[in-house]
Amino acid sequence: MNRKLSSLMVAGIAFALAACDAMPAPVCTESNGGIAATITVAKTVLPASGDVVVRGTITAASDITLYKVLVAGIAANNDGFDFDSFDATIPYATLQSLASGSSGKAHLKVTAVTNCSAPGGFLEIGSVDVPVIGKAVTSLSLTPVTPGTAALTTSPAGSMTFELLANPEATGATVVVSTSLGTVNGQQSTTVTLSGDGTAQARAMFVLVADATKEGTAKVIATAPNTEPKTYAVKTVAPPRFVQGAVALVPGTIRISISSSDNIASCTATAAPHVSVMSGPNDLTATNVVTDLNNDGRPDIDITTDSSATAPTATTTITCFDTLGQFVSGTFALPKS
DSSP: OOHHHHHHHHHHHHHHHHHHHHSOOOOOOSTTTTEEEEEEEOGGGOSBSSOEEEEEEEEEOTTOOEEEEEETTEEOEEOSSTTSEEEEEEOHHHHHHHBOTTTOEEEEEEEEEETTSOTTOOEEEEEEEEEBTTSOOOOEEEEEOSTTOSEEEBTTBOEEEEEEEEOGGGTTOEEEEEESSSEETTBSEEEEEOBOOSSSOEEEEEEEEOOTTOOEEEEEEEEETTEEEEEEEEEEEOOOEETTOSOOOOBEEEEEEEEOSSOEEEEEEEEOTTEEEEETTEETTTOOOOBOSSSSSSOEEEEEEOTTOOTTTOEEEEEEEETTSOEEEEEEEOOOO
């Protein structure tokens, strides 16, 4: 090689190195490396009940090069030039694993590998939140839907249907319902699953059945994680009863009272000759109106047997109903002497 050619080659290399030295470095001072990203998920698939496609567009400075884009760690497809548009399909299982318990939304981070990234590192350029069906109950209501039911009977054991309503994305989630008295869906505590289409409120129904052995207040409670429990109190009422029990008639008058946690709606009587059944001025063989004669909140009935009455024919049968349709019935007789 002659000296002239060698000198030209050296000069060319020097010029190239000088040109490289003159090229500006990429702008990497901003937190996102000078990249603007717009990320979307089609609203028609939300809340998600399966895989979703995340799409996005990226605007970057001319000296920024994108090598890879990931959505929730899943490599995106390069749908344009240098990822200026991209898409990634996120499996439903991934969405479920990322959905937080408090919001029911999967937070999907969008990251990129660029000439601004640290070696082996990723640069976060955006994110999107995807509501996921079946992940979280964020609102909950508990309402009885049985019309006209203010209280439940114990004989027979009455029932009341309840409806749970929750946010649409709670479809598929579960709610624990329990009662302090009686059963819900046959158990003292059980789990119900909310159903829906993901757009309207998720709902579930269950049935409270009263305890046939005792009366009181059934406290129904519905609970779901991260949501305030909802409660509803239902009064359960036993049938009326005669306070004095099965007392015997005597010549003259005895007074019996009827006790009930509900109101007594009516009492009727059948009576043998020489036996009268009265509640105040009301003859219970002809009317069904009873009166509280002692002002103690309990209706009273006077049974009078005159001196001509004989056993065993001197009897009366009295039947009293509460407003719920429950009743007590008893036969009172003059005992044989």
